[in-house]
Amino acid sequence: MHRYIPHTPEEINEMLKEIGINSLEDLYVGVPRTIDDYNLENGKDEFTVKKELINLSKENKLFELENIFAGAGTYYHFIPTVVETLANNQRFVTAYTPYQAEVSQGTLQSLFEYQTMMCELTGMEVANSSMYDGATALAEAMLMAVRINNKTKILAASSINPEYLFTSRTYCTPQNIEIQEIKWDENGEVDINDLKNKIDSNTSAVVVGYPNFFGIIEDLKKIKEAIPENIIFIVVSEPISLSILEAPGKLGADIVVGEGQALGITPNFGGPGIGFFTTLEKYVRKMPGRIIGETKDVDGKKGYVMILQTREQHIRRARATSNICSNHALMALTNAIYMSVMGPSGLKKVAKMSYNAAHYLAKKLEEKGYKLTFKGPFFNEFVFNAGENYYERWKKLSENGILGPLPLEKSLPNFKNKALACCTEVNTKESIDNLLRHF
Amino acid sequence: MTIFEISKSNRIGYELPENNINDFDLNLPEHLIRKEDPKLPQVSEVDVVRHYTNLAAKNYAVDVGFYPLGSCTMKYNPKINEKIANLEGFSMIHPFQPHETTQGALKLMFELKEMLCEITGMDDMTLIPSAGAHGELTGMLIARAYHLSRGDTKRTKAIVPDSAHGTNPASAAMAGFEVVEIKSGPDGRVDLEELKNALDENVAVLMLTNPNTLGLFEKDILKISEMVHEKGALLYYDGANLNALLGITRPGDMGFDIVHLNLHKTFSTPHGMGGPGSGPVGVKKHLAKFLPIPEIVKENEEYKLNYNKPDSIGFIRSNYGNFSVMVRAYTYLKTMGKDGLKKVGQMAVLNANYLRKKVEKIMEIAYPDFCMHEFVSTCEKFTKETGVKALDIAKRLLDYGVHAPTMYFPLIVHEDFMIEPTETESKDTLDKFAEILSKIFEEAKENPDFVKNAPYNTPVRRLDDVSASRKPVFRFNFGK
Structure with a gap:
């Protein structure tokens, strides 16, 4: 039959007999046959498929890690071998959502x-x-904020990732939730006056990046002080940076979300990464997504189960907190393995090395006369004026084996010839000096 | 034991390279500098390996045994797919590299889209949605955009059968629709009379799963399509159960305007404990302009991303979707081809009907009829007689080393199992399952309490999920 399909011809006959029909065609009672054959190729053997796919993968250019200076939400950090090995354990990979908790303790724990x-x-x-x-x-954090306080205006900093803003608009529009943007100031930080002016009695939430899309570390304390108590403070963060930056929870955040790809997940051409979603206990019943809790079995042994499921679509249907069902559990596992390997000191070292590398690059660029666009403190990314025809020069750079700082002009108007540079612990002094030779 | 309990201060599990760069001071106000380290584990590499290997051993998985979860299509996940998805040429590329340097990836996505259009009978498709429910939301937003683009602002309702997955009404609500639920008829299918009464000028879309969650094909689908379109509404196809139709018919041929697929069901990508999946959405020509941003296009033998789509519903997530899941599905399609896909559909339906015949000797079949890829059985009478519930039987199944079917779904059947064997299971496996099920019913008759207290042989026994939700523990308690 096929190596994935175990039926022998004899078995098929026995099965048809048990069902009481003569042919496979008889199985489709009342189903109109509309196709005889797909307009597709026939299947191929494993050797051939593998060869074809390996060749296809080679049509993508790989850069040496130390020569990558692109971030913007997708990061190249060093991933210890054990992360990939353990996350590829097929008892994780080929399990489903832990509906039968007793045989899903690996997943749940x-x-x-x-x-x-x-x-x-x-x-x-x-x-x-x-x-x-x-x-x-x-x-989803914005939708949650609206569920909490029933107000319908969200103030979001223009300096958060543009794709996050666009996506949020797509989600908010049908719910009649208005998103108003808050300007950035010359530091690349939230313009506090603009924020204050836009807050009104219908404001549900304020959203800022920490660090924001430009790499700038917003002063969450200052922003929190400008926001009235009943407004939900949403912080979009980057997890590596949080090992050296004060935790948003200590600075008044109500919801902290972000992309967790940096925690041990390969870039994968942009997906899958993982969205992380955290909040305060008092809001948990308004929260979307699956939550795992600790409990005991009948013998008093510790175990884990999915909890607060009455928020979810399979029970609450149209009134659920979200439609999310499949999530990115395997990526959460990958994150957890990475954080276990790195521990607090490793994560901090990654953050500090990334910080140092980015600041070294920025300093050298400034010495060469290139201007940083913003004055605010930054983590491992920064925007600078990269000079004439940067987009074309950037493409040239890639021919020289360097994935240079990303030109921003395609995604942000008014950013012509401006670039977003990113460094991590994999960039060396030599690779940065080499990049600088092209500037 | 949790990983936090094996942690020891100053133990490490990593090494990092030297980058020869001097230290820069954190140029930040004091209150933005972290004072207290996050309490992440401090463990060695060996500790990590053992911890996660031991955890994995507590998991049941497709690679361990039979996993007949209805509507989840727990088919075998081919290993070549994993290997290919992890090739560096696919896993290590940045989404914003110059498109000239990612032609292989873009070509793969373009061709996958074309193949899936052919399989579904649709004209265009987006691969961006990350999961089935995300695809549903995308599809429903397209329906919304379509009606609004025609100035038709009164269409605020979405019809969903009562047998639908919970994600259907939830997605419709997220897309801003008021959900109208219609009762299924006595044969478990859409009741045309109910549908007719619900269909008015305010209905934007009917969401349908076909075969439905009872495993039954909606025989009146062409009539339904006509009724829906006559009223100016759109017909939406939930592709959760597409496996059954492979090689026979296509949603596009049945009149569906919008289709979402689950690459993690029909197209063999692994479920990964709940994800990542991928939920491509296909549409007929008149809806193509509403598909999300960006779209992959081919111009003069070059693949590109087009962000200029003024009528689009917009972005629905960052980047281009779950690319590595697409690589797996593409590899699967290359492996199976048109001949293999046909066999998939046939053997999935054969297996379900064969197992139905076996199970009907043990449990009542909710809607006794030819089924497609799955069927629903119920032990409601048995529960009344013995007090043993479907849940108890499910737990006892775990003791015998098989995963329980989906339970208590669809909501219109009680004390039920929704059983989907998939095509990758052998007759022997199905026979064995029926034998075990029969044995459990015997056990339950003889000693109901014994089955009510199952499982016995699992890593933990029955867990208290009621107090887990009543007094929730959300995270490890580090104590002092």
Whole structure:
């Protein structure tokens, strides 16, 4: 038959007989046959498929890690070998959602531990077990804020990832939720006056990046002080940076979301990464997504189960907190394994090395006369004026084996010849000096 | 034991390279500098390996045994797919590299889209949605955009049968629709009279799963399509159960305007404990302009991303979707081809009907009729007689080393199992399952309490999920 389909011809006959029919065609009672054959190729053997796919993969250019200076939401950090090995364990990979908890303790405990780690990083009290990505996590955070205080205006900093903003608009529009943008100031930080002016009695939430899309570390304390108590403070963050930046939970955040790809997940051409979603216990019943909790079995042994499921679509249907069902559990596991390997000191070292590398690059660029666009403090990304014809020069750079700082002009108007540079612990002094030779 | 309990201060599990860059001071106000380290585990590499390997051993999985979860299509996940998805040429590329340097990836996505259009009978498709429910939301937003683009603002309602997955009404609500639920008829299918009464000028779309969650084909589908379109509404196809139709018919041929697929069901990508999946959405020509941003296009033998789509519903997530899941599905399609896909559909339906025949000797079949890829059985009478519930039987199944079917769904059947064997299971496996099920019913008759207290042989026994939700523990308690 096929190597994935075990039926022998004899078995098929026995099965047809048991069913009481003569041919496979008889199975389709009342089903109109509309096709005889797909307009597709026939199947191919494994050797051939593998060869074809390997060749196809080679049509994508790989850069040496130290020569990659592109970020913007997708990051190249060093991933220890054990992360990939363990996350590829087929008992994780080929399991389903833990509907039968007694035979899913591996999944449930890993996700419980993941939730704990995300709470530790963000300083929040509860994390769900994942969303699709940073953009949808933010969009759902906005919907959640509206559920909490029944107001319908969201103030979002223009300096958060543009794709996150676009996605949020797609989610908010049908719910008649208005998103108003807050300007950035010359530091690349939220313009506090603009924020204050736009807050009104219908404002549900304020959204800022930490660090924001330009790499700038917003002063969450200052922003929190400008927001009235009943407004939900949503922080979009980047988890590596949180090992050296004060936890948003300590600075007044109500919901902290973001993209967790940086925690041990390969870039994958942009997906899957993972959306993380954390909040305070008092809001948990308004939260989207699966949550794992600790409990005991009948013998008093510790175990884990999915909890607060009455929020979810399979029970609450049209009135659920979200439609999310499949999430990114395997990526949550990958995050947890990475954080276990790195521990607090490793994560901090990654963050500090990334910080140092980006600041070294920025300093050298400034010495060469290139201007940083913003004056505010930054983490491992920054925007600078890259000079004439940067987009074309950037493409040339890639021919020289360097994935240079990303030109922003395609995604942001008014950013002609401006680039977003990114460094991590994999960039060396030599690779940065080499990049600088092209500037 | 949790990983936090094996943690020891100053133990490490990593090494990092030197980058030869001097230290820069954190140029930040004091209150933005972290004072207290996150309490992440401090463990060695060996600790990590053992911890997660031991956790994995507590999981049931497709690679362990039979996993007949209805509507989840727990088919075998081919290993070649994993290997290919993890090739560096696919896993290590940045979404914003110059498109000239990612032609392989873009070509793969373009061709996958074309193949899936052919399989569904649709004209265009987006691969961006990350999961089935995300696809549903995308599809429903397209329906909304379509009506609004025609100035038709009164269409605020979406019809959903009572047998639908919970995600259907939830997605419709997220797309801004008021959900109208219609009762299924006595044969478990859409009741045309109910539908007719619900269909008015305010209905934007009917969401349908076909075969439905009872595993039954909607025989009146062409009539339904006509009724829906006559009223100016759109017909939406939930592709959760597409496996059954492979090689026979296509949603596009049945009159559906919008289709979502689950690459993690029909197209063999692994479920990963709940994700990542991928939920492509296909549409007929008149809806193509509403598909989300960006779209993959082919111009003069070059693949590109087009962000300029003024009528689009917009972005629905960052980047281009779950690319590595697409790589797996593409590899699967290359492996199966048109001849293999046909066999998939046939053997999935054969297996379900064969198992139905076996199970009907043990449990009542909710709607006794030829089924497609799955069927629903109920033990409601048995529960009344013995007090043993479907849940108890499910738990006892775990003791015998098989995964329980989906339970208590669809909501219109009680004390039920929704059983989907998929095509990758052998007759022997199905026979064995029926034998075990029969044995459990015997056990339950003889000693109901014994089955009510199952499982016995699992890593933990029955868990208290009621107090877990009443007094929730969301994270590890580090104590002092």
